[in-house]
Amino acid sequence: MINKRVMKIVDVLLKQDSYITIDDISLQLKVSNKTIRNDLLLVAEWLNGNNLQLIKKTGVGIKIDGSKNDKLQIKAIVNEKNKSIVDYSPEARKIFIGMQLLAFDNCRIYELSNQLYVSRATIHKDILALTNDLEIYKIVLRRKNNNGISIEGKERSMRNLLLELMLHDNGYQKFIDIVRNPDYPCDGSFVFPGLEVSDDEVHDFVACILRSGNTYINSLTFQPIVLLLLRTFISFLRIQENHFVTLSDTFISELKSEPFYNDTRQITDRLTNHYRVPFPEMEIRYLQVYFLSLQNSSDLTIEDKKEAYLISDKLIQSWSNELQLPFEQDTFLREALFTHLTPAITRFRHGIPNENPLMSEVLSQYQHTFDITKNSISCIEEHFHCHVSDDEISYLALHLATALERMKLPLRTIVVSHGGVGVSNLIVQKVSTQIPEIKIIAQETFFSIYDTDLENIDLIISTIQLNLKTTIPIIQVNSILHDYDILRIKDIILEYYKIKNDPLNYKTALHK
The missing domain is CATH 1.10.1790.10 (PRD domain)
Known part of the structure; x- marks a missing residue:
């Protein structure tokens, strides 16, 4: 997997007809000279795989050498990988900005404005909204005199924030689709635009882990697998940018007695061999903690x-x-x-x-x-x-x-019938067997109902119109209860049953 800056460096080089110095590139990308030199190894390797060469001339600079057609094809690839996000909603912009801050050490307001096609004032509002999320993770936003911004905080907090952003990004569903489908049709578009990570890169990463035959991963259900892959992917991205977690000696000592170290080590060794990105021991222990967090009893x-x-x-x-x-x-x-x-x-x-x-x-x-x-x-x-x-x-x-x-409580119900005991018993039998939300408490007549204590009653079903002075719902039905009567009762009582069994109403309902 190529470094996220590689595409930016290639883009800069493609815009030059002649040599450009490493210092000029570092100024344009706002990173150190040393960082650019390290990334150039990946740039050269990637260009070689696409029929181009990176030419270095001491004291002059560097440039891309190759045919015009090959350069145009590479330019198209770079443009595709550098697509801006499609969703411009405030929430999507906030997530994008948060990911940019976590992906790159520094961001500039005008660059974010250009990427998101909104004004600088809108970007400032989005940053203010993001600040609330940063405070939850005890991450501090730093503003600079040159209109630049960056964030500072513990590395573990940074990764937790990144996971939160990824889970709420539109790309999360795409990530799930890639995990679910080994033959996912990649087209080079970004999965998480704020991180500038393409679907082919994610697909390769996911396949590298899922094809490892790791017994721990194979024991998990789908959702924990997705979360584990995200957590490991985040660690991988942060390590690439030389951001490492720190764990106390005491904590590491405690982890040595916990399970899943070998399972974790198998995954990190596989990633190291595949991408040539070494995982320090502390990073392996950090992922071991996450493996532990998904264990069963x-x-x-x-x-x-x-x-x-x-x-x-x-x-x-x-x-x-x-x-x-x-x-x-x-x-x-x-x-x-x-x-x-x-x-x-x-x-x-x-x-x-x-x-x-x-x-x-x-x-x-x-x-x-x-x-x-x-x-x-x-x-x-x-x-x-x-x-x-x-x-x-x-x-x-x-x-x-x-x-x-x-524990749901049925509606305490009285049946009133003017057709005799046989009719009343038939109604009770049908209601009791077909509507479990109702419990028949008593059977009354047209005359006796007016002398009945209704204090703890939720519902009255009657075969005749009643003029009771009560707020209790009264449902009038046919003497010989038809199927449509049952359906009508079910429809009418639905809301009453829901209200009675609302957790906030339980204290009252218990006494009925």
């Missing part, structure tokens, strides 16, 4: 299992107190939380982001459940001294939603 120590159960019990207690429901009696909930938390505690300890592809649906379908879950995660944040992301919260919310489904 069978790989955990006894202490880790105790910790997972401890957090599970604290969450269950918080939900029980909030909703006044006996979640502590739900053994399925406890085991489901334990299974989720066994790999999650490693993510909490080391600030490893997770991604939930269903988060938007969770927020749409279970907003109140999500809110209750979010109010309960202080036990995690205080225990691990971490920030729990909305993605992690949405996973936990799904477990709470499942438990709530098991």
